[in-house]
Amino acid sequence: MAYSDKVIDHYNNPRNVGSFDKNDADVGTGIVGAPECGDVMKLQLRINPESRVIEDARFKTFGCGSAIASSSYVTELVKGKHIDEAMTIRNTVIVQELNLPPVKIHCSVLAEDAIKAAIGDWKKHHEGREPAAAEPRKAQEA
């Protein structure tokens, strides 16, 4: 299968690989996919509790080159976005940016799901709570 230059670039130089402390209150973690399907994406977003803006993102992905590229691209895409705006990101944006062929569209769907899952996780420990006072901790390198 021929990969687009952008997929190859993200595969060779993935952006924002790594992990945040998943117990950090400002971090939302989304894990989507399943090993038996050949794709698992973990996307972590550090979200400012007051502005609700995504300040930083990390990913780890088990999957094909397109899955790695989709998640790498998504970490760049969401940074600086308000979570309400991030929730509206559709997989088609990823397909277009990376020139994914039809057989790889599921990778972009998974990446969209990962954003929603990560924001959902963050909301779970933030809805109805006061904004956290703690200083954001430094990202842990993998």
Next chain:
Amino acid sequence: MPKLPIYMDNHATTPVDKRVLEAMLPYFSEKFGNAASRNHSFGWEAEEAVDRARGQIAQLINAKSKEIIFTSGATESDNLAIKGVVEFYKEKGDHIVTCVTEHKAVLDSCRALERAGKATVTYLPVDKYGMVDPDAVRKAITDRTVLVTIMYANNEIGTIHPIAEIGRIARERGVVFHCDAVQAVGKIPVDVDRDHIDLLSISAHKIYGPKGVGALYVRSKGPRVRIAPQMDGGGHERGMRSGTLNVTGIVGLGKACEIAAAEMAEENRRLLDLRDKLQAGIFERLDEVFLNGHPTERLPGNLNLSFAYVEGESLLMGLHDIAVSSGSACTSATLEPSYVIRALGVSDELAHSSIRFGLGRFNTEEEVDFVTDRVAREVKRLRDMSPLYEMAREGIDLKSVQWKAE
């Protein structure tokens, strides 16, 4: 530094050996005759070349020249053998015994017969090494069984089946035994008498011959085996396979068999050394690598490994200057993990992580060292990027996780 890209996918196909090419060249334009032309020297010359090739092939598998039928390749040989036997022996019965890790040419021929209502098929399982139990073959044979078809060695995992024993069982029960020996002929000693084989499929391009030509061995005596032709025409190849003979290709197949017969023992020693070096080197540098296939009863050039927590296709992408395969070449366009690896009882996740290295005549030690290093580095890089590896490091049992699949 070896010349890149490195070809290490010799189960998919092999380059034509220069000696084979030399033998073929005169038959394109100088000696272009039709082997079926009986009344001039052009035809005689072509027929002579075809007969010489028949002899070279027969010698490699301990058969007689006249028992070799030329085809367009092993897929045709498999189709002709399976459909030909079922059609010819339809008065006797309609049951086939085969196994789940056969090549698609065998499995889909069986399925086509099932769909058409012409046969019922028993698909035998394999053990964790990919081997069929001869006793299971014995038990599967019924009074309606007309054919047992089991491959000599598997194209993905290299496992060599106990063919002589399976052949003996089929012979005792008076059932025709077909063997797809594409990966075995020319690589390991194959003897149709010792192994009690009645029909045997051969391909040229897996043994440093050209693509588009193959052969089917059809036993003529003890017992004589009959097949119904699957193509109508001029009645070539004793009526079993019509169509003007591909003389150039046949000359190439013959020469490839002659070289294989002469050099097999030495080549095997060399390939085993290289394969073992590759295997040892990778296991030394990486943990959680699993061998797919039989540890010892395996083709000398084959190494099929699963790299836990790394997806096969992404690993192939990282090894872009090395030609290896994930799954088999025939199915690598699909996203499903290999049915052969799954049949071993390996988890789907590990099946997704499998890579096949196929060493061949032209691979060098320098290439093996380069591949070892590249694989180790790429697997480490991808594991650093793998959430599964991270979870496993944290002591999380991946099987206990409730995965949210799409």
